[in-house]
Amino acid sequence: MSAEVRKVARLVLLDPDDRILLMHGFEPEDPERSWWFTPGGGLEGDETRERAALRELAEETGITDVELGPVLWQRRCSFSFDGRRWEQDEWYFLARTAQTAIDTSGHTWLERRSVTGLRWWTSAELSAARETVYPTRLAELLRTLLDEGPPGTPVVLAPENA
Template sequence: MPSVSMRHSVRAIILDEDDRILLCRFAIPEPAGTVVWAAPGGGIEPGETLLGALRREVREEVGLMIEADPPHVWHQEVVAPGHAAGYDGVINDYFLVRTVVFEPRGELSDDELAAENISELRWWSLPDVSGCHGRDLFSPRDLAGLLGALITSGAPTRPVPLGL
């Protein structure tokens, strides 16, 4: 059986005091014009722990310093060649980070963010997410339902397994 190469990433579900979520706008070149709003985060580097990678990625992308160990709330595995360039799929581990609202500005320059296909950072309310019916996508696709459950019920005792 051929080996499957998965990109392992961490993502932060950053919620402010009004339960708004901070999302990154990823403008993906292929397929042409695809826009995906997703939680900040990224790939785990060799030798990094999940939380070490989470702290680094969030600091770099949005400028938030994560002090405590946030709860691990969702686990996603998507095996789909082409879903992540050079990989057969992705594994995303999501952590819940509560904070007061802040102006997102990380350590990365605009050019460095653009190299990662990030073109905007925006706070979204749950009604904004659930009411968005344009061509833009959310990741995970059922972000509104998952976010609603997280806001209503709090962090689960074990990470919830997700699909696409």
């Protein structure tokens, strides 16, 4: 039996200096397994992906002053986390904000167990990073976004399995 596919909205959140906000997380049962990822999460009830993106951003970062842009990328991914297998259909929205202070008081119980912090990254810092980042081509995708602007239609990324 295949797992239900979870609909997810993620944000490529840029500040006025074109830095991207990433969260640092780890596997609760294996803290040595860590990675950086974009804010966002699963849809609740009948909410739209746009609404989910803004809600998740507020919960995970405290940032609410956001200009939500178009969907940049879409990807399917499959991974194990916190004792279960996740199958996700992720949409990545462009978003901009001048609000760079972070407030993690809205984190869920799982986020408090698995997120160690958030950080604003320049494109150059992300390109030079030796840490795991999801999606795996994020540095290249961000560089293209900053150089060329948003794509006319969402780019479908290769599926990822971890």
